[in-house]
Amino acid sequence: MAPRVLVSDKLSETAVQIFRDRGVEVDFQPDLGKDKDKLLEVIGQYDGLAIRSATKVTEKIIEAATNLKVIGRAGIGVDNVDIPAASKKGIIVMNTPFGNSITTAEHAIALMFAVARQLPAADASTQAGKWEKNRFMGVEITGKTLGVIGCGNIGSIVATRGVGLKMRVVAFDPFLSAERAAELGIEKVELDDLFKRADFITLHTPMTDKTRGIINAEAIAKMKDGVRIINCARGGLVVEADLAEGIKSGKVAGAGVDVFETEPAKDSVLFGLDNVVCTPHLGASTTEAQENVALQVAEQMSDYLIRGAVTNAINMPSITAEEAPKLTPFVKLADILGSFAGQATENAIKKVEITYDGHVAGMNTRALTSAVLAGLIRSQVADVNMVSAPIMVKERGIQLTESRRDKSGIFDGYIMLSVTTEKQTRSVAGTCFSDGKPRFIQIKGIGLEAEVGENMIYCTNDDTPGVIGFLGNTLGEAGVNIANFQLGRSAKGGDAIALLYVDGPVSDEILAKVQASDKINTAKYLKFAVAAE
Structure with missing residues (x-):
């Protein structure tokens, strides 16, 4: 019997056809995701659910999804999916982490120009029959300092565009190495230094506990008078009330806002303020991007439902069915070791060394390394997965070395992770016992045996x-x-x-x-x- 997929958001007909061509039965109901009661009623009939951002896959929906095996999100953000609930039920959650990068970066640049030259207000005035040439005095982009907060995939594209516009580009990103910054032609700085120097500030960091409200009244007070702020990342990164006060006081000369604390934004303290350009979360809204992510998610979901292949999974490594029983506990261990180092490390990471000892050295270490890196980066990049983590590490210029060796201690096999920053080297090692549970066995070269909680x-x-x-x-x-x-x-x-x-x-x-x-x-x-x- 062919697997069944429900498409509850607006995917292209080409993407829907990919499911059919791969032997998957498709129920294309692009408006169903907006009706949570109807979705709850029918979700138990399907093996797969393909969505964009409109469908909210809550714990209640997942509980009713008695046959669901995979959720595919056409796009990078999975805020609308209860991932812990899906993981607990064994449902794989996939996304398409890189399909929107150029589109979002270009939208940030477009908003920067719009704010610099007050284009929307000038357009409305001119079309209203006014000729207010002296009212709309803008500023040049050339020679100005662009501050990029978050220099991953999208941020690095914005940074290079800024360089191309003859701007001075400074960037804050805990995972950005000095070498990668030099390669991009930009300067790596601390956040307070960026606030002090930037004429334009653009946000390209994910939403984490560390980044929530990163632009607030305290931050704005540190900025240049007349700064212009662009946000195409996540609404909660900016405290909207504080930004509004900054604009009213004249401290902030303008803002380009594509994302809001509450969406859809029917009302906002930013609406109606002078030189605030607002768009309805258009960062990924180009024909090319929408088509790319739709095709990718259809291909990924079909490959899993028909062949069992796992690609771009948030909560599942790329592991074959044969190796899964032995490897899966060590994948969990690898993620935990990376997470330990990521949470304990505050400075920019320059080097990552992973050692596989004993019988672990004979496993699928590619999956293990991806799990280590995903855990390491997750404290800063919430949307990372085992596919995107190695790419993100490479983008940031972090040196990665892996080694395998024969059994060298009392344990039959273990994983050791060493992370080097500009200030220190930190190491942590762990293993799995016969019960499959991960254990810490060494931290900073000091031996101990501790279960993970x-x-x-x-x-x-x-x-x-x-x-x-x-x-x-x-x-x-x-x-x-x-x-x-x-x-x-x-x-x-x-x-x-x-x-x-x-x-x-x-x-x-x-x-x-x-x-x-x-x-x-x-x-x-x-x-x-x-x-x-």
Whole structure:
């Protein structure tokens, strides 16, 4: 029996035909995604669901999707899919991470020109029969400084376009290396320096806890008078009320806004303000981009449903059916090791070294490396997957080395990750036991054996008395229960580490108390995508 796919958003007829040509039965209902009750009623009939942004695949929808095997998002953003719920039910979520890059970059450049020369207002005035030549005094792009926040796939395209426009381009991106910046012809800077220097600021970073509200009143206060701000990335990156106040005060000379905190944006504090150019999330809206991502998602979903091939999956590595039972636990381990390093690292990464030891060296290390890199980058780039992660690492000029060796310790096989920044090298190693669960076995060259929990605290300290008691008392007073507490040290009285698996999230306030102690050198709260016990 042929697999059935529901297309609930507007995909092209060519994309729909790809499903048919590959032997997939297609139900093309491009407006169904807007009717959540109807979608809930029918979703159980389908093996695949192809969507754009209009369809919201909630936990409730996924619960009703009794036969669903794959969700394909034509585009990069998967904010409209409950990925944890899909993963828990074994549903693969795919996207098309690079189909919209040029289109979005070009829209950012178009908005920059529109804001610089007040084009929409000038057009409306002229078409209304006015001739207000003196009213619309613009500024030149040439010779100005363009600040790019986020220099990944889209940001790097914008940066090179800026260079081509004879602008001085500065970029902030924690994963951008000095070498990659030099290759692009731009300057890598810290965020405050970018705020201070840029005449135009354009955002191309994903939405994470670190980037949410990155443009707020405090940030605007650090900027040049007369700065112009462009956002074609995610609405929540900019605090709209703060931007509106900046424009009203004259601190911000103009803004180009394609994305909003709430969409569709029927009302906004930005509407009606002078020299604010607003568009309805058009970043990916070109004929070429829409066609490209639609064709890609149809091909990917068909390949999976007919042949079992997995491509561009958010929550599933590219693994063959034969190797899956042995490899899958180590893929999870690899992602966790990368996530540990990514969350613990604050400076730009220059080099990544991955060592596969013992029987792990004979596995599909390409999938393992992709999993390591996806975990490493995810703290900064939420939409990364195992396919896009190696490309992103290469784009950022990060040096990657892999090595395999025979069994060299007490474990039959393990993975070691070493990450080098401009300031230090950090290493972490782990393995999987017979139960398939990942374990940390070494951090910073210090041996320990620690199970991985959803919520963990990692501390470095000097090997002196009182650390255990301090951590236990501090967390106990805050109502945080410790499920597991593992310690390690390099030598008596030397460097030491503590790794705590706790039963719930750790607030910034609690973490600050730990960090403030003279017994603790560093402390970080780490969160991992594993099921809580």
